Amino acid sequence: MKKSFAAFIALLLPVLAAAQFSISGKITNQQTGEALTGTTITLTNSALNAIAGVDGKYHLDNLKSGTYTLKVSFIGYHPVTKTITLNADVVSDFALQPGTMLTEEVTVSATRASATSPTAYTNLSKKDIDKNNSGRGFEYLLEQTPSTVVSSNAGAGVGYSSIRIRGSDATRINVTLNGIPMNDAEDQGVYFVDLPDLASSVDNIQVQRGVGTSTNGAGAFGASINIQTTTRRDTAYTEINSSAGSYGTVKNTLNLGTGLLGGKFSFDGRASEITSDGYIDRSASTLKSFFLSGAYYGKKSVLRLNVFSGYEKTHQAWDGVPEDSVKYGNRRYNELGYIDATNSYYKNQTDNYTQNYYQLLYNQQISDKISFSGALHYTRGYGYYEEYKNNEPVSAYGLKPVIIGTDTLANTDLVRRLWLSNYFYGATYNFTYKPQKNFNLVVGGAYNEYKGDHYNNIEWTQQSTTIPPDYEYSRNTAKKTDFNIFSRAEYRVGDLILYGDLQYRHINYSFLGFDQNLNNVQQDVSLNFFNPKAGLTYELNQQSNIYASVAVGNHEPNRSDFVNSSPASRPKSEHLTDFELGYRISQPTFGGSINGFYMLYKNQLVLTGALDDVGEAIRTNIKDSYRAGIEVSGWVKLAEQLTWSANASLSENKVKNFNQVLFDEDYNPVNTQYKSTDIAYSPGFVGASTISYHPIKNGEIAFISKYVGRQYLDNTSTLSRSLDGYFVNDIRLNYNFKLKGVKNVGIGLLVNNVFSKKYQSDGATYPDIEGGKVVNYNYFFPQAPVNFLASLNLKF
Structure with missing residues (x-):
């Protein structure tokens, strides 16, 4: 297979074009001469673009001789367009004049890191997003960023997917969309499956690792993901994007816009x-969504209304495949919905959910020194998952056994629906004050409310239970309020930039839980958090800087932690002190960073490795634990048409004095104390590599690799309860060209797992004591062997 692949690649690589040139230069502020980091440089008659580095410099390569139009744009500045005739390498500098028309990037700028922030982060541009947006879950866009592990429940990337950054799952990753929280208010996870194909409406993404800058919503313990959706496009457009591939996967997207009217x-x-059938048995998905946006642009203000919605119907694959089945070669076996020994399955074992979003975003330039950004938001979600349950005791559903003749029917097979109907609404705001070049102050905050109704129905029973159709056997309501205010300042003294960030957050959560007597009653919890951060950055020169920071984060337990406890056993909030030290450099032919981190936890809620009956992770407080590691990332231009980017994360993730409780056949507890073990789902090494070759103009061949080290399924470092490390390789082919009447035709091919590596990227474990010995019940999420997605993009 490897020899065949090498031969295939060799055939794809044509002779290098004879004449290839470049355009480079520097972007500065016309009035102050200050380098404008992050400026966008676009070739309007080509698919190429670039982002100016820390020093304001940019570089565009692999250009044939001819005439090109360069457009240079930056937040708060007038765009500049220049025509260049290219028959040799050209250096073209731009000095931009501060503009009077406000741009909407200020919506997210208050919660983002900049090139001089003492924070480890990665930016993804629309170009980065588009080339990887072939139909898989949103999480896969981030798979090549440092310290990131992505997995698919269905095994082929469509449906429910999960992400971990620095070993932390989505419940500790703060996600905002245009500065508005996306994390579920109760379980704190993020379910991108509820917004299918969100990537097609996203302009840019920033991933911050560690505590990061102050932001809205859930506390960030592993990372923050800051997403900005569609921004202004000046000309009208229509785009059709279609993908099709393995396991019946089909994606169709229509994008259109009026441009500036x-x-x-x-x-x-x-x-x-x-739509997709999935790799795992009965893991099919049907996903639909729409996104509508309208904006008004004044000289000093921008008003935008976003209305968008997502619908998902996925068959349940969240329990994984039993270990024995994987060992015997059936890597696709799904036992959820199993009815009886005839190998029959319940066909409607599905998850069904709809989520509607409304966002009103407003930006105002109050003066040449002060700007304001605010938003109102409302989210309405509703749906259920339906499942078949075998031989259930009717008493568990508040019913009395039915007596028929001489028989007492105390158990029955049944079908139930577990419903969630929720509302989330609130406001966010921030003011930016920049009185002089060397000082910047941001003050912001948010207030959000959540109301969630949880209710459960019986749809059908095998035995007569005298209940009416759609019988509701339980209901409870949860309410949560979340208020925060923060202030962040940066002050420059020569080449030294001082950074400070203070946040206060108040939470009140009302839920149905156990009281002191273990009766189920409505409970109420109020929490107050103070999250200070401080750091400094020293600019060695215009191309590089070093930074150091210390940040404190606090994080509340989630719904499952609360409702399954009483006031006496209620889990404590988590506390994190995050130390970061790093170096960054940006040059025309290479760039990169190295970052060291030490994350010291108090009362961290760690995963035990088990899941409850609806797939939610079970967690427990650990008094002392830590993560310590180093992240290295960079890119280098090896040749005129050849670029290599890579990153690697080496870390130690330890739990101190972990007490595992297992139960024997009589449900007697058996305790085992561990002095120092690895935190579950925290690989010691994660690496990624992308080798990108441009054999022809607007054509790319990329060889993409990912390595993830061993992951333990619980906190005991037990080899028999772990996932083997894996090394997986993909190929991505892209080519863009023009046709008469079509601005751009893009064709692509993504071949995943080209060597058909057999591996499991996620799992769960349920050990117990049987006959005096520990017996493991492991479940894995096997990922698909070699599979593909072919794509076609048409722009008009």
């Missing part, structure tokens, strides 16, 4: 549908 208005829209 009368210099004041713009309207954008998208509709998407994704």
Whole structure:
């Protein structure tokens, strides 16, 4: 297979073009001469673009001779367009004039790190997003960022997917969309499956690792993911994107927009549908979504309304495949929905959910020194999962056994629906004050409310139970309020930049839980958190800097932690002190960073490795634990048409004095104390590599690799309860060209797992004591062997 692959690649690589040139230069502020880091440079008649580095410099390569139009744009500055005739390498500098028309990037700037922030982060541009947006879950866009592990429940990337960064799962990763929280208010996870094909409406993403900057919503313990959706496009467009591939996967997307009308208005829209059979048995998905956006642009203000929605129907694959089945070669076996010994399965064993979003975003330039950004938001979600349950005691559903003749029917097979209907709404705001070049102050905050109704119905029973159809056997309501205020300042003294960030957060959560007497009653919890951060950055020169920071984060337990406890056993909030030290460099032909971190936890809620009956992770407080490691990332231009980017994370993730409790056949507890073990789901090494070759103009061949080290399924470092490390390779092919009447035709091919590596990227474990010995019940999420997605993009 490897020899065949090498031969295939050799055939794809044509002779290098004879004449290839470059355009480079520096972008500065016309008034102050300050380098403008992050400026976007676009070739309007080509698919190429670039982002100016820390020193304001940019570089565009692999250009044939000819005439090109360069457009240079940056937040708060007038864009500049220049025509260049290229028959040799050209250096073209730009000095931008501060503009009077506000741009909407200020919506997210208050919660983002900049090139001089003492924070480890990665930016993904729209170009980065588009080339990887072939139909898999949103999490896969981030798979090549440092310290990141992504997994698919269905095994082929469509449906429920999960992400961990620095070993922390989505419940500790703060996610905001246009500065508005996306994490579920109760379980704190993020379910991108509820917004299928969100990537097609995203302009840029920033991933911050560690505590990061102050932001809205859930506390960030592993990372923050800051997403910005569609921004202004000045010309009208229509785009059709279609993908098709293995396991019946099909994706169709229509994007369209008016461009800027009368210099004041713009309207954008998208509709998407994704279907897939999945790799795991009965893991099919039907996903639909739309995105509508309208904006008004004044000289000093921007008003935008976003209305978008997602619908998902996925068959349940969240328990994984039993270890014995994997060992015997059936890596696709799904036992959820099993009815009886005839190998029959319940066909409607599905998860069904709809989520509607409304966002009103407003930006105002109050003066040349002060700007304001605010948002109102409302989210409405509702849905259920339906499941078949075998031989259930009717008393568990508040029913009395039915007596028929001489028989007492105390158990029955049944079908139940577990419903969630919720509302989430609130406001966010921030003011930015920049009185002089060397000082910047941001003050912001948010207030959000959540209300969630949890209720459960019986749809059908095998035995007569005298209940009416759609019988509701339980209901409870949860309410949560979340208030925060923060202030962040940066002050420059020569080449030294001082950074300070203070946040206060108050939470009140009302839920149905156990009281002191273990009766189920409504409970109430109030928490107050203070999260200070401080750091400094020293600019060695215009191309590089070093930084150091210390940040404190606090994080509340989630719904499952609360409702399964009483006031006496209620879990404690988590506390984290995060130390970061790093170095960054940006040059025309290479760039990179090295970052060291030490994350010291108090009362961290660690995963035990088990899941409850709806797939939620079970956690327990650990008094002392830590993560310590180093992250290295970079890119280098090996040749005119050849670029290599890579990152690697080496870490030690330890739990101190972990007490594992197992139960024997009589449900007697058996305790085992461990002095120092690895934190569950925290690999000691994670690496990624992308080798990108441009054999022809607008054509790319990329060889993409990912390595993830061993992951333990619980906190005991037991080899028999772990996932083997894996090394997986993909190929991505992209080519763009023009046709008469079509601005751009893009064709792509993504071949995943080209060597058909057999591996499991996630799992769960349920050990117990049987006959005096520990017996493991492990479940794995096997990922698909070699599979592909072919894509076609048409722009008009």
